Amino acid sequence: MQMVKKNSSITQGQLMFFILQAQIGVGILSLPHVLQLTAKGGAWISVLFAGLFLQLVIIIHWALCKLYPSDNIYSFLPKIVGKYLGNLLSLIYSGYFLFTAGMILVRLLEIIHKWMLQETPKWAVLILILVLSIYLVRENLRIITRFFVITSFIIVVMVILSLVGYMNVDFTYIFPITEAGWVNILKTIKDATPAMLGFEILLVFYPMVEGQSNGKLKAVSVANLLTTLFYTFEVFTSLIIFSPEELPLVPEPMLYMLKAFSFHIVDRIDLLFLALWFVITFTSLTAYLYAGIVGLGQLFHKGQHKKSLLYVPFIVFLISFIPDDTFTILYYERMISVAFRILIIGLPIFFLMIGYVRKKRREQTI
């Protein structure tokens, strides 16, 4: 068991911002487009349902972490399923985190290439972002979290920028709300969840948070609630700005709508939005990267996560450099979504059951 160092723990308020920043990320730009394809005018309801669904998953994760209050996923897995299988699963989990980080990078690069830097080669942008994120993840959790808290105001600025779009809206575009039918609206939850990932990082950082377990659940739930509301707002805004036939043609509605507005000083608000969005996405990227290397650190470097930074950047670079067309990216995303279903929803329920049984048995023997 790894002892929690006093100077790297975070408070529950910080946990809230950490999860919020990890959740809000790359998905937000294209979310309205993706959801509207199947849920039509009810897309914003799907987001609400997705938030509700993820809340259930959060409770499962929390209950699992509560069984082993001073262990993170990499140290309690060997206790639940045995040393070898546990370590193997730990490796898979840190692989999942790193792969997700790579996927965030892929989307980030794609958007930057499409909207901002068309001539700049991919590797240049990639190296710049990686250098930046390594600089941050070298540090301990407390320092990373402080950065996340400071940059959280950007979310508010993003909301304000989106309000610009309300100069030209038509509320009838969302009607009839149930055009796609409730079945499709519920089905769309599965398209909404990938954009809201990030809470599962709790599995890694639970023991490093100060205070009672109930407070921790509250912090994560608040983060999830804020994310859900923010996403619902952005999806709703896109739905009333773009007509139902137009939205399928626009993959990044949030940016596109801002492109049409210009003020006296700022001509391209979309680029401003993109720059802010970059920070928000960068925090998700770092959160996953950190979660991944903490695992590798515990498995191979006796808890010193910094050491894994000697090779992790190259892996992430390769993961994000290889896909060069939309279809490969889509294939990657499907893999992530399968991994999410198994590793984040399925297995934790299983672990929880085993862990619970073991705990009961332990209590009986005492």
Added chain:
Amino acid sequence: MKKWYVVLIGFCVLLFLSGCWDQELLKNARLLSIAGFDKASENKLFSTYVFHDQPMSESQEPKDEIKSAIGRTPRETRDKVDRKLSNYFRAYKNRVVMIGEELAKKDIYPILDIFYRDPHSSLNAKIVVAQGKASDLLAMKKVGNTLISDEIPKLIDGSEEKTLVTAENIQSICPVLFDPGEDILLPYLTKKETDIECAQLAMFHNRIFTGVLNPNESTMFLLLKGSPGKIARMTREEIDSDNSSPITFDVEKAKHDMQVRVQPKGKIVVTLHADWKIGITEYAQNHLNEQKIVDRLNRKISEDMTRLARQTIKKMQEAQCDGFGIGRRIIAFHPQVWKKMKGNWAYHYKKVQFKADVKVKIIHSGVIN
């Protein structure tokens, strides 16, 4: 260890300081100001591009440069013009897209696609229809002493404020272009000898130009739609047996209310009700302090405006232009009805029964009675 890092970071910094792939120097760009598109023979496109060149020194005057090319698509003509142009063709400061009447009579989306697709294009450029050929208007080069690249955008801005034309840009028409339940109306520019006038609206049906509203009808449409500019002024002959003297008024406050109802048999009835408070700005008959005269004027102008409203709507129905978005309301609130009408909405739209009335109340008459 520390030294090693410094060397590495220094190396990276040097690597990235050497230049930027995406730099765009303004001195290498020829900024497009107005793009005009006309129909050429055999499905070809005739594009006229007006570039606005800022002078290098203060003593020189700014100049316009007009180039044109024939091609199959806007992109092709753009590339052809770029071949004839020093430096690079750049469209990110484009202010107006002008479509010639003949070209607008078929789907206008292919012309606009390039603007929607390119991340650098300016989506807040105005879009207008030109009477006759856009190239003829642009070939004027100057209107009075003003360069055409300056004159046309300002002209459109002015007309928007005077409630003569719709305030649309390339992006704002896009949702409507794709929406089967609503049609766009665009400013219609006409050449008046050595001047250009912008006071009429070009009606569209499903991205196809179908007719023109005259200035009074345009103002009426904008007021009924509820999107007036800063000033909405009309001059009408007061229709009266005793004295027919023209009267000019400003619509100060305009309330509007539109209700779309579907009757059991599927007949659509639209009630358009407008309530205006107006101020008289010119009326040579005077005596606007007498209750009786004001009441009579209120009634007469109301009648006249109701007539104008009906005439406007009738014209729009004939042109199949669903500018009020009746179809949109049906889609949103009567989806079952829409399912039946979707196939030929144009036919059903023509049969929509409009009940329009305008109620006018004079609230002031300037500094004299």
